[in-house]
Amino acid sequence: MTFIFALSPIIVILVLMVGFKWSAARAGAAGYLWVLIIAILFFGADGTLLAYAHTKALLLTIDVLMIIWAAFLLYRVTDEAGAIKTIGEALPHLTNERGMQALIIGWVFATFLQGVGGFGVPVAVTAPMMVGLGFSPLAAVVSTSIGHAWGVTFGSMGSSFQALVATTDLPDYSLAPFSALFLGIAGLLGGFMVAYVCGGRKSIQRLWGVIVCIGLVMGVTHYLIAITRLWNIATFVGGIVGLMVVFPLARLFPGEKTDNGVLKWKSLLIALSGYLVLVLVILIVQVFPPVKQLLGKIVISINFPEITTKGGLLGLAPFVTPPGPGRKIVLFSHTGMVLLYTAILAYAIYHWTGCYVKGSERRIISGTMKSVLSSSVSITSMVTMSVIMEHVGMIDILARSMAGSVGGLFPIISPWIGALGAFITGSNTNSNVIFARLQMQTSLLLQLNIAVILAAQTAGAALASVIAPTKIIVGASTAGMIGKEGEVMRSLLPYIGLLVLLISVLTGLGVWLIP
């Protein structure tokens, strides 16, 4: 009975989102209200406990939302200037070979877009481009969805990884290596899948060397950037380096000559300047000690006392949360602020070079607001739900039950839990918020390597986030497949299933090799 009550908030969200097709914002609110009721009635939460839990949740929410808001603002600043369109139009100039085009747009460029934007943008931008080049709409949506999935955790300026760090309160440098390693390997396999979806076995036979080369370059770059604590740009830099490698490689596969028009180099350089600013700002903030010191002066940190439940209708023993600081936010060097500085500088450059037309500023602000409001609501309610669950012992109960029932098989199951969370909520970030503590506590009980298990959580969530109904609807609608979302999902499932299975194997190996 205790287990069912502890699991019920997650079940509520799952049923409402999958069964009743509710949005994440509505389902999150329902989950929050449900957890509040059962926490008070059955788990002995009193006003003081709920007050501290809400405050802790607010800190976590701010930590995650600062990145999401600023990342979207930066995306809108560049998109409104026509930068994304310009870069996209330049890509077909590289080659007319179909397989190479699929790899460049569906894999490398989609990864780059995930690095800078995310939020469904990669498929929404690249799928119509591929359809325009003559690929079938289904192949376009499926290949671009697979192509960028590996970059989700460290994409969107690292907002999903930030959620993992914030929720578990573990240092980023301990979590980044395995997460980046697992996703990098999945990215390489993803490249083969993109080639297969767009050109079958022949495409793989012809381009396997190119796929290995690009996959290794992107994966290794992604890994190295992530472990040097610049994880918020790991996918972005991986994508940029991938694009740089693709240029010479594409010359080896020119394909049949067709008229692609004239490449406008000046426009391309201006378009890329916004992203160059991003790299520069991040390097200045992270690498130069005086700047880092100056920006690190204002820190939001709150010390919380010991919090105990007071018993409830289930008659459970009091659950104690030890005293300690909540999430620490270093205000002016926070990734969200870094993105804000970049957005302002990028805006100045695009404005100075005449990229904006009348009303652009209004569209940037309104577009950002429109895009972030509903996700802000869903993240706030789900984070609060998760923190209350943790403070009344629900997560502890779930972890103990899971450890007892699946035992040694837990590492194999771990990525599927993350995948389930992302499938339900449509977001790697939300999955990490809901399940990361559970995964961490279960691995503690089973004495497994926590970093490996949390890497499995976020990698499984990243890969499965692309088959979430909300993402599929966006992808299908932009490629002209409205009403055929089921077909897209059916086509995507085996590929994503295979990728999550790969993460299961890697997790099993990881905990076996590194106890």
Place this chain on the structure above:
Amino acid sequence: MNIIESLKKNKQLGYFIAFLLMTLPAAGLLPAADHAAAAWIWILIGLVVVGNLIALLLK
């Protein structure tokens, strides 16, 4: 009822109000808890609940 209906028509405004109600009262919960002001705690949690109820009603 009219307020809910108008928020349903203007979902962005609805989300904005819901978000404010979910976050602003939560900021007041720490001093309330530190001073053991039980009445304030429940009033503020009540406002957070209202914010979630608004989000729940926005179809």
